Amino acid sequence: MSDDFHAHHSPCGAFASFTVGRFGKGGGFGLELAGPAPQDVFVACGRAGEPVRALPFYEGSAGPGAEAYTGGEGGGAPFARWRPFTAREIVRELTWAGDAWRAGDLAFRLLTPFGPVPDPEFGDAEAVRRAVLPAILAEVELDNTRSGRPAWAFFGIGNRGEGPLRPLSDTTGGRLRGIARETRFGMAAEAVTGVEEVLTWDLAAAI
Numbered sequence: 001m002s003d004d005f006h007a008h009h010s011p012c013g014a015f016a017s018f019t020v021g022r023f024g025k026g027g028g029f030g031l032e033l034a035g036p037a038p039q040d041v042f043v044a045c046g047r048a049g050e051p052v053r054a055l056p057f058y059e060g061s062a063g064p065g066a067e068a069y070t071g072g073e074g075g076g077a078p079f080a081r082w083r084p085f086t087a088r089e090i091v092r093e094l095t096w097a098g099d100a101w102r103a104g105d106l107a108f109r110l111l112t113p114f115g116p117v118p119d120p121e122f123g124d125a126e127a128v129r130r131a132v133l134p135a136i137l138a139e140v141e142l143d144n145t146r147s148g149r150p151a152w153a154f155f156g157i158g159n160r161g162e163g164p165l166r167p168l169s170d171t172t173g174g175r176l177r178g179i180a181r182e183t184r185f186g187m188a189a190e191a192v193t194g195v196e197e198v199l200t201w202d203l204a205a206a207i
Helices: 125-131
Strands: 007-009 016-020 028-031 040-047 090-095 098-103 106-111 137-142 151-158 165-167 176-181 185-190
Touching: 028 151, 040 106, 137 151
Parallel strands: none
Antiparallel strands: 007 016, 016 028, 040 151, 090 098, 098 106, 106 137, 165 176, 176 185
16 A cells, blocks of 8 residues: 555644645645645755755655756755655554654654534633634654764745745744744744744755
């Protein structure tokens, strides 16, 4: 069975999904769309002096000769030095509320909570808000125990000119770090040591 397929991760409370899974085809945040979003999804890791390794969820990252790909928007020349994981290196596990990939030292997991929704008219307002919160959880894990060099992991979206992006720290008092597109979608992490926001035209150079 192939692990090369899209899955739509849709939270309660919104006609939206985060779609990912096709190798070399992107995906990302979709709001009121009939199919997958057209964004590049970057889940990557690296160490100084080593090529960036990434899951193949961006344009041009899959297929014969992907590591030497030099044309096309998104996955072209800027990412020619990246080494996307191949299908043989990736193990995927799809469960009722989760989708997980593991390749090399990198692991990526999406969790889509679901459960009963209280009656909006008679239920506790806070419980209703939590039940229909239009969000999913993402985990990025990097195992660096086999190396003596510092390592980093990265999660990001290629915008492809869909609209202006902004750093979340500007509007959350520094409590959250992440990136948002206007008020349509965003990704956020707690502002703990080592978590940084990167908003750039040249992702390949920035990381």
